[in-house]
Amino acid sequence: MTFSRPAVVGAGLIGGSVALRLRAQGLDVVVVDPDPATLEAAAAAGLRTAEVVPADRDVVVLAAPLHVIVRALAAVAADAPDAVIVDVGSVKGTVRDAVVAQGLEARWVGAHPMAGTELSGFAHADAGLLVGASWGVTRGDGPVADVVRWLVDVFAATVVVLDADAHDRSVALVSHAPHVLANALLEVVETAGDPAAAQLAAGSFRDGTRVAGRDPLRTRNMLADNAAALGPVLDDLVALLQRYRRDLDDPVALAERLARVTTAADVVRRPEPAWQAAADLDAALAAPGVLLVRAGPTGLETSR
Amino acid sequence: MTFSRPAVVGAGLIGGSVALRLRAQGLDVVVVDPDPATLEAAAAAGLRTAEVVPADRDVVVLAAPLHVIVRALAAVAADAPDAVIVDVGSVKGTVRDAVVAQGLEARWVGAHPMAGTELSGFAHADAGLLVGASWGVTRGDGPVADVVRWLVDVFAATVVVLDADAHDRSVALVSHAPHVLANALLEVVETAGDPAAAQLAAGSFRDGTRVAGRDPLRTRNMLADNAAALGPVLDDLVALLQRYRRDLDDPVALAERLARVTTAADVVRRPEPAWQAAADLDAALAAPGVLLVRAGPTGLETSR
Numbered sequence: 079m080t081f082s083r084p085a086v087v088g089a090g091l092i093g094g095s096v097a098l099r100l101r102a103q104g105l106d107v108v109v110v111d112p113d114p115a116t117l118e119a120a121a122a123a124g125l126r127t128a129e130v131v132p133a134d135r136d137v138v139v140l141a142a143p144l145h146v147i148v149r150a151l152a153a154v155a156a157d158a159p160d161a162v163i164v165d166v167g168s169v170k171g172t173v174r175d176a177v178v179a180q181g182l183e184a185r186w187v188g189a190h191p192m193a194g195t196e197l198s199g200f201a202h203a204d205a206g207l208l209v210g211a212s213w214g215v216t217r218g219d220g221p222v223a224d225v226v227r228w229l230v231d232v233f234a235a236t237v238v239v240l241d242a243d244a245h246d247r248s249v250a251l252v253s254h255a256p257h258v259l260a261n262a263l264l265e266v267v268e269t270a271g272d273p274a275a276a277q278l279a280a281g282s283f284r285d286g287t288r289v290a291g292r293d294p295l296r297t298r299n300m301l302a303d304n305a306a307a308l309g310p311v312l313d314d315l316v317a318l319l320q321r322y323r324r325d326l327d328d329p330v331a332l333a334e335r336l337a338r339v340t341t342a343a344d345v346v347r348r349p350e351p352a353w354q355a356a357a358d359l360d361a362a363l364a365a366p367g368v369l370l371v372r373a374g375p376t377g378l379e380t381s382r
Numbered sequence: 383m384t385f386s387r388p389a390v391v392g393a394g395l396i397g398g399s400v401a402l403r404l405r406a407q408g409l410d411v412v413v414v415d416p417d418p419a420t421l422e423a424a425a426a427a428g429l430r431t432a433e434v435v436p437a438d439r440d441v442v443v444l445a446a447p448l449h450v451i452v453r454a455l456a457a458v459a460a461d462a463p464d465a466v467i468v469d470v471g472s473v474k475g476t477v478r479d480a481v482v483a484q485g486l487e488a489r490w491v492g493a494h495p496m497a498g499t500e501l502s503g504f505a506h507a508d509a510g511l512l513v514g515a516s517w518g519v520t521r522g523d524g525p526v527a528d529v530v531r532w533l534v535d536v537f538a539a540t541v542v543v544l545d546a547d548a549h550d551r552s553v554a555l556v557s558h559a560p561h562v563l564a565n566a567l568l569e570v571v572e573t574a575g576d577p578a579a580a581q582l583a584a585g586s587f588r589d590g591t592r593v594a595g596r597d598p599l600r601t602r603n604m605l606a607d608n609a610a611a612l613g614p615v616l617d618d619l620v621a622l623l624q625r626y627r628r629d630l631d632d633p634v635a636l637a638e639r640l641a642r643v644t645t646a647a648d649v650v651r652r653p654e655p656a657w658q659a660a661a662d663l664d665a666a667l668a669a670p671g672v673l674l675v676r677a678g679p680t681g682l683e684t685s686r
Contacts, residue, residue, distance in 0.1 A: 192584035212582050238581045245578070251571045252583040256590035259563045261643045262622045266615060267555045268646035274549070274672045276653040277542045278516050279556040280496035285589040286560035291647025294640035298633060305630035311570060312627040316620055318566045323616040326609035329602060336598035339565045342572035343595025347588075349580040368578045 079103075080228040081137035081162065085110060085128075087154060089120045091194060092166055093141025094203025097125055102205045103232050108132055119200045131157040137228070140165040143296070144303045148176040155182055162221055164189050168249060169303040170216050170242035187225040188216035188242055190249065191233070196292040210234050214249070216242045223359050230373050239369040243307075250307035257297055258312060260290035351381035383407075384532040385441035385466065389414060389432075391458060393424045395498060396470055397445025398507025401429055406509045407536050412436055423504045435461040441532070444469040447600070448607045452480040459486055466525055468493050472553060473607040474520050474546035491529040492520035492546055494553065495537070500596040514538050518553070520546045527663050534677050543673040547611075554611035561601055562616060564594035655685035 082105055086097040089111045097120065100107040109120045109127045117127045131138055135158040140147050144167045154163060163186045165173050170188040177186040193211035195202060213235040215226055222239065229235040240248070264287045267275055301308060325332040351370050356362060356378035362369055370381045386409055390401040393415045401424065404411040413424045413431045421431045435442055439462040444451050448471045458467060467490045469477050474492040481490040497515035499506060517539040519530055526543065533539040544552070568591045571579055605612060629636040655674050660666060660682040666673055674685045 190582075192582050194585070212584065214578075214582055236581070238578050240578050244576075245582075247574075248576050248579040248582050251574055251576060251579045252587040255570065256567060256586035258623065258626050259567060259590060260586070261640060262619055262626065263560060263563060264647060264650060265622060265639075265643050266559070266618050268643075268650045269618070270551075270555055270615075272548075272552050272555060273653065274518075274542050274544050275552040275555045276650050277540070277655075277672075277674060278494075278496050278518055278549075278552050279650075280516065281498070282560035282564070282593045283556040285592050286563060287647075287651070288589050289586045291640075291644045291651075294637055294644050297640050298637040301626075302630055302633045302636055309627060309630055311574075312623055312630075314570050314573070315566055316623050316627070318569060319562065319616055319620050319623065322562050322566065322605075323613060323620070326606055326613055326616075329606045332606055333598055333602040335569075336565060336595075336601050339569050339572070340595045340598050343568060343591075346568060346572045346580050346583075347591070347595075349577065351581075368581070370581060 079105065079231055080224040082106065083134055083136045084108075084139060085131045085135040085137070085158065085161070086139045086141060087111070087131060087150060088140065088142035088146070089116050089200045089203070090141065091198045091200070091202050092191065092208070093139065094120065094200040095205065095207040096139050096141060096166065098123065098203055098205035099208060099232060101125060105232075108135065116200050131161070133158055135161045137162045137164060140167075142167075143299050144169055144172055145299070147173055151176055151182060152180055155180070155185060161185070162187065162225065164225055166191060167303075168253065168300050170214070170245045171306070172303060174216065174218065174242040183219040185220060187218065187220040187222055188214075188245070189225065189229065190214040190245065191235075192253070196289050198293045198296055208233050212236045212238055214245045215239050216245060217363070218242070222363055226359070226363075226371050227378070230371060230378065234373060237371040239363060239371065244368070246304050246307040250304055250311045254301055254304050254308045255311045255315060257289050258301065258308070259315070260287045261297070263287050264290040353379040353381045356380040383409065383535055384528040386410065387438055387440045388412075388443060389435045389439040389441070389462065389465070390443045390445060391415070391435060391454060392444065392446035392450070393420050393504045393507070394445065395502045395504070395506050396495065396512070397443065398424065398504040399509065399511040400443050400445060400470065402427065402507055402509035403512060403537060405429060409536075412439065420504050435465070437462055439465045441466045441468060444471075446471075447603050448473055448476055449603070451477055455480055455484055455486060459484070459489060465489070466491065466529065468529055470495060471607075472557065472604050474518070474549045475610070476607060478520065478522065478546040487523040489524060491522065491524040491526055492518075492549070493529065493533065494518040494549065495539075496557070500593050502597045502600055512537050516540045516542055518549045519543045520549060521667070522546070526667055530663070530667075530675050531682070534675060534682065538677060541675040543667060543675065544671075548672070550608050550611040554608055554615045558605055558608050558612045559615045559619060561593050562605065562612070563619070564591045565601070567591050568594040657683040657685045660684040
């Protein structure tokens with residue numbers, strides 16, 4: 079393991095799941111959380127807890143709302159002076175800016191596990207929640223290769239290495255926009271006040287609203303924190319829905335549009351990278367662009 | 383059973399699933415389909431097939447695209463002169479209009495099983511697909527009570543009885559709008575041409591696009607056939623997304639909106655009707671408004 083003495087700051091759904099996985103992998107993990115009840119729950123689950131990050135930690139996983147991450151950076155950096163700081167927030171540009179402003183570039187790597195549930199809090203944390211997921215990891219001056227190896231080792235991650243701003247644009251598309259659509263759909267149905275609608279709702283409505291109406295502050299933070307990247311995506315969606323609206327009266331155009339989506343679906347849903355053995359991870363990371371990393375049968379594999 | 387000699391016209395995903403369930407329930411079902419390959423597949427699955435609806439049928443389930451249903455009404459009515467005609471199309475106003483124009487009101491009941499998959503065709507038909515689903519059933523001059531009893535008996539249906547136009551407004555909200563959103567989301571991501579996005583996509587994108595990019599003609603028909611009801615819903619969604627767009631810079635408004643959705647979620651997702659024994663189904667059906675019907679432990683139950 080690249081890191082063997084981790085701390086996790088913030089033991090909600092994601093931080094708690096990270097901590098439980100680290101312990102399950104045999105690592106000496108310490109959990110820090112400002113909420114006494116959360117700390118108590120973590121201790122009851124057998125996790126070692128502390129009020130502040132112990133000085134001997136070699137990595138600190140920051141798993142808190144973005145505004146908390148940004149404010150906690152300096153204290154965490156001071157409390158564990160030798161630790162690499164890995165935040166797992168859903169937006170990276172803001173964290174990168176705060177890290178740079180505080181001169182912590184060489185100690186920080188941004189990471190974002192693309193997993194979760196519509197639930198929140200340590201009570202729903204699960205050692206398996208993040209295992210096998212895709213993780214976005216930001217390129218930068220920190221020890222990116224070490225963090226990538228650690229995530230692959232600990233979480234069987236498929237890591238997507240990219241610039242912080244590119245990350246934020248990507249997750250606006252595949253995570254934040256879906257959350258807006260889900261909430262908007264639920265609100266439109268509720269506003270219609272149509273009792274039969276709820277009784278007739280089936281799979282497309284259930285799936286289309288699964289992430290809606292959950293933990294509003296968490297969702298609010300996620301959307302507002304990524305406003306710069308999400309705004310243009312919402313503009314595109316509005317334009318496209320207006321197009322659908324017009325094409326309801328133009329069956330040929332509507333069929334053409336839906337047929338194009340059918341073709342696109344395979345490209346978007348099942349991208350198959352060309353994996354190859356990672357002869358030199360550092361060299362691969364040094365090149366610009368998106369780099370994928372995963373564990374292959376004989377070691378790390380990469381693909382662009 | 384209210385009906386014991388059914389025919390199913392159109393053996394795609396839905397019609398095939400209806401036919402397989404009817405046979406599994408021991409009914410003497412005949413399958414009619416214009417496509418020889420489909421008929422052959424149905425026969426290979428052990429179903430009795432025919433070129434036209436036999437004259438002895440007491441019910442004909444019409445499971446075809448809407449424009450085919452509308453054109454097939456007259457022939458089916460003539461071929462099986464004693465049969466009740468039950469179409470299972472996803473839009474009811476258009477069928478009702480065609481039925482009235484052809485003077486078939488007394489023989490027709492519209493039904494719409496709220497189940498399905500993103501797949502299509504007889505190859506994916508399944509005797510269990512429609513069992514336990516909600517079924518919309520249209521109020522009208524046909525033998526509504528008989529059809530409701532039959533659907534409850536055969537499919538363990540929870541039946542939602544309502545006017546054809548009310549049905550179309552409800553499914554625009556909970557079925558057709560979700561299909562538009564799913565396709566729009568998939569198209570926006572594909573158009574962005576962002577290779578990292580697909581690699582980072584997880585649950586919210588997968589669920590939000592599950593019904594997208596499938597059988598474009600089926601989806602086109604479903605949306606265009608219900609344009610009158612779907613258009614205003616799309617207008618509402620556009621207005622709401624524009625509101626989200628503005629509120630990205632207004633965290634308080636965004637949090638308030640999302641909190642309202644949280645409150646709405648329970649109402650919309652888990653409506654709990656007050657069920658009661660159906661002393662007189664015909665009388666209950668005679669009253670206007672939405673009526674729910676299901677099988678209870680001691681017989682039919684209804685609820686408004």
